[in-house]
Amino acid sequence: MASSKKIIRKKDFSLLQRMYLPEIFRGLMTTFLQMFKPKITHQYPEVRFHPPASFRGRPVLVEEQGVERCVACGLCSRVCPALAIEVQASETDLEKERYPVKFEINMVRCIFCGFCEEVCPEEAIVMSNEYELAFSSQEEAIFGKDKLLIPAEKLKERLEFLKQNR
Amino acid sequence: MAKITIDGIAYEVDPKLTVIQAARDHGIKIPHFCWHPKLSVAGNCRMCLVEIEKMPKLAIACATQVAEGMVVKTQSERVQKARNAVMEFLLINHPLDCPICDEAGECKLQDYTYKYSIGYSRFNEDKVHKPKRIQLGPNVMLDVERCIMCSRCVRFADEIAKQPVLTFTQRGDHVVLTTFPGTQLDNPYSMNVIELCPVGALTGTDFRFKARVWEMSSTESTCTGCARGCNINIWVRNNEILRLTPRQNEEVNSAWMCDFGRLQTFKDVNSEKRLSGPLMRKEGILSSVGWDEAIAAAASELRLFKKSEIAGLGSAYASNEDNYAFQKFMKDVLGTKNVDFVRHLKEGDEDAFLLRADKTANTRGAEEVGVKPGEGGSNIDAIIQGIKNGSIKALYALEDDIAAIPEIAGVLSNLELLIVHSSIQNETTAAADIVFSSSTYAEKHGTLTNFQGRVQRIRPAVVTLEQDRALDGFAMSRWDKFASHNDRWGRPIKKDARPSWRIVSAVASAVGGKMKFNSADDVFREISEKVQAFKGLNYQKIGNTGVMSKTASRAVPVV
Numbered sequence: 172m173a174s175s176k177k178i179i180r181k182k183d184f185s186l187l188q189r190m191y192l193p194e195i196f197r198g199l200m201t202t203f204l205q206m207f208k209p210k211i212t213h214q215y216p217e218v219r220f221h222p223p224a225s226f227r228g229r230p231v232l233v234e235e236q237g238v239e240r241c242v243a244c245g246l247c248s249r250v251c252p253a254l255a256i257e258v259q260a261s262e263t264d265l266e267k268e269r270y271p272v273k274f275e276i277n278m279v280r281c282i283f284c285g286f287c288e289e290v291c292p293e294e295a296i297v298m299s300n301e302y303e304l305a306f307s308s309q310e311e312a313i314f315g316k317d318k319l320l321i322p323a324e325k326l327k328e329r330l331e332f333l334k335q336n337r
Numbered sequence: 338m339a340k341i342t343i344d345g346i347a348y349e350v351d352p353k354l355t356v357i358q359a360a361r362d363h364g365i366k367i368p369h370f371c372w373h374p375k376l377s378v379a380g381n382c383r384m385c386l387v388e389i390e391k392m393p394k395l396a397i398a399c400a401t402q403v404a405e406g407m408v409v410k411t412q413s414e415r416v417q418k419a420r421n422a423v424m425e426f427l428l429i430n431h432p433l434d435c436p437i438c439d440e441a442g443e444c445k446l447q448d449y450t451y452k453y454s455i456g457y458s459r460f461n462e463d464k465v466h467k468p469k470r471i472q473l474g475p476n477v478m479l480d481v482e483r484c485i486m487c488s489r490c491v492r493f494a495d496e497i498a499k500q501p502v503l504t505f506t507q508r509g510d511h512v513v514l515t516t517f518p519g520t521q522l523d524n525p526y527s528m529n530v531i532e533l534c535p536v537g538a539l540t541g542t543d544f545r546f547k548a549r550v551w552e553m554s555s556t557e558s559t560c561t562g563c564a565r566g567c568n569i570n571i572w573v574r575n576n577e578i579l580r581l582t583p584r585q586n587e588e589v590n591s592a593w594m595c596d597f598g599r600l601q602t603f604k605d606v607n608s609e610k611r612l613s614g615p616l617m618r619k620e621g622i623l624s625s626v627g628w629d630e631a632i633a634a635a636a637s638e639l640r641l642f643k644k645s646e647i648a649g650l651g652s653a654y655a656s657n658e659d660n661y662a663f664q665k666f667m668k669d670v671l672g673t674k675n676v677d678f679v680r681h682l683k684e685g686d687e688d689a690f691l692l693r694a695d696k697t698a699n700t701r702g703a704e705e706v707g708v709k710p711g712e713g714g715s716n717i718d719a720i721i722q723g724i725k726n727g728s729i730k731a732l733y734a735l736e737d738d739i740a741a742i743p744e745i746a747g748v749l750s751n752l753e754l755l756i757v758h759s760s761i762q763n764e765t766t767a768a769a770d771i772v773f774s775s776s777t778y779a780e781k782h783g784t785l786t787n788f789q790g791r792v793q794r795i796r797p798a799v800v801t802l803e804q805d806r807a808l809d810g811f812a813m814s815r816w817d818k819f820a821s822h823n824d825r826w827g828r829p830i831k832k833d834a835r836p837s838w839r840i841v842s843a844v845a846s847a848v849g850g851k852m853k854f855n856s857a858d859d860v861f862r863e864i865s866e867k868v869q870a871f872k873g874l875n876y877q878k879i880g881n882t883g884v885m886s887k888t889a890s891r892a893v894p895v896v
């Protein structure tokens with residue numbers, strides 16, 4: 172380590188240091204002063220944290236006019252380092268030809284890396300700002316289309332963020 | 338022999354070859370779309386342009402014959418530039434369909450785009466749009482936008498399938514592949530154009546959108562649709578067969594297979610009607626029982642009959658190993674000579690190409706390993722007669738729906754005991770007293786002997802309850818490798834089935850006979866020692882493309 176020198180303790184303490192008490196008061200002062208600074212602790216769950224657009228919450232599927240953007244190409248599934256995504260494609264009469272009959276993300280596997288969002292050719296899967304994920308069983312942690320589909324309007328912030336940072 | 342130089346290395350090649358063939362024979366890959374070793378030369382894609390010294394312009398390697406002293410460069414700057422240009426030209430109107438295209442992952446255009454294109458597009462104008470989702474025939478779909486007009490499919494229909502119904506209409510970038518009015522691509526080999534098509538313009542109606550190619554594992558095996566035994570790959574995801582594709586074997590099927598084999602032979606493996614675990618008739622109703630109970634019951638029931646009252650039917654659908662173990666059990670353990678099997682010939686249902694009239698995969702093998710009457714024993718006709726007149730009271734039948742044959746169906750009710758091996762519920766299992774659920778061809782190791790006398794391997798691609806994909810050395814996809822119990826896809830349906838040779842050996846031991854086989858390999862080792870046709874063969878020698886059995890007179894090459 173480059174800074175190893177700094178952590179070696181000096182053998183000779185100064186007089187002030189040897190007196191001990193002044194340093195204690197200095198520490199207490201720092202603590203005391205904090206009381207007059209603005210509070211940053213949230214009273215969760217009454218008060219909730221609203222993450223910025225760059226936050227990577229649980230991945231969700233973008234829904235537009237009642238249908239998912241996803242074409243079930245399976246690229247997110249392939250790129251996912253945690254193998255969290257399972258997609259089963261099928262044919263639709265819509266112009267996009269393919270759609271996912273089944274789209275499941277195993278939230279116990281997901282590591283919130285955002286690779287799925289990055290690889291998606293349709294901007295159909297994005298990282299939302301949802302971070303409240305608690306399950307009582309592993310089965311419950313597998314999110315199907317019912318939980319994944321979110322209307323595009325609700326994902327505006329993230330979609331805008333992606334547009335600007337591409 | 339002509340002396341030529343390719344990329345600075347001298348080779349001696351047959352002067353009849355073209356440059357692309359000569360290069361290929363020496364492992365030098367020249368990129369190409371329209372050229373195919375099994376089809377005539379069209380020379381229209383221009384991808385195989387190479388530089389030949391003393392020729393003013395670049396030449397297409399597929400239509401240039403080698404000549405003495407020829408110096409070919411396949412990697413020069415001029416060639417690279419030409420490839421870049423061809424790729425750019427092909428991609429101008431090619432849709433950005435890869436995410437929804439079944440070919441993605443095994444697409445020549447994709448691969449070559451990575452290897453030979455400049456990596457970006459200079460084309461800002463609108464792409465030409467053409468019809469999508471066109472049903473070319475019952476089994477093949479066409480997406481004209483993706484077509485690169487290589488004409489491979491047209492030539493296949495003309496030259497190999499002999500059904501010239503495909504053609505191009507329009508000109509320039511408006512060219513459209515289509516069938517002649519009033520015709521469709523419905524020959525028995527139509528689906529070969531799917532692999533032949535270098536892009537995703539032609540896709541299979543059956544497989545369409547089922548899976549991405551990288552999600553499946555593939556296993557080398559043999560088709561069981563008829564006595565030809567075309568070499569195939571079995572593609573599996575989540576323990577389910579999704580498609581079969583032909584595998585090249587010059588001696589058997591060239592590079593092709595028929596649509597029947599491709600579509601129908603694996604449906605039984607995935608079928609809803611699959612049996613899982615043995616069944617036994619209790620108070621008139623077939624009910625599920627454990628293996629030990631069924632095996633013990635079969636043995637004790639069989640012991641009640643005299644040797645001459647028992648008959649055994651092997652199966653032309655079952656492997657050599659199954660049939661060998663079966664006839665050994667019948668003849669050596671039970672001591673009956675009434676052993677034969679049912680032939681399934683459909684006269685007139687063959688052609689001059691691949692299809693055979695014999696609709697089973699292993700007639701020849703069943704005969705060779707000894708599924709035939711012992712001296713003075715009854716053949717199939719005599720067995721039917723015997724059941725009718727009551728001299729045969731117990732029948733043990735291997736993997737064949739014998740009750741679907743009217744002559745046999747009529748007499749089955751005379752039997753006092755019917756033991757059946759079957760992988761699916763059918764009329765025979767409905768009439769049986771004891772049913773053993775047997776593995777399909779896609780769940781076991783084994784060999785089949787085709788009509789030529791070629792011994793070919795089948796390999797397991799689907800796991801049954803007693804197997805483990807990783808521990809038993811199956812082909813594994815990425816999904817198989819990393820599956821855990823809390824993934825839905827990590828819990829595939831596994832059928833409780835066992836290979837027939839194993840079931841038969843277990844029943845034989847329960848009867849008191851000596852039959853100890855631990856693996857298909859074991860059974861085959863004994864076959865190779867005891868049966869003349871298999872002398873000296875083993876699984877390693879059979880390999881991926883099979884070997885001729887010792888009794889085969891000569892290879893019958895593919896037309």
Ligand code: SF4
Nearest residue numbers: 251281282284285287
């Ligand atoms: S965020 Fe990462 S781990 Fe989670 S589903 Fe997407 S790719 Fe997989």
Ligand code: SF4
Nearest residue numbers: 241242244245247291
């Ligand atoms: S990458 Fe996008 S379009 Fe493809 S399957 Fe995933 S979410 Fe759907």
Ligand code: SF4
Nearest residue numbers: 434435438444536537
């Ligand atoms: S044919 Fe190939 S390049 Fe064209 S869309 Fe399909 S995968 Fe992509």
Ligand code: SF4
Nearest residue numbers: 484485487488490534
């Ligand atoms: S459909 Fe395929 S094989 Fe036929 S001409 Fe077009 S690209 Fe070639």
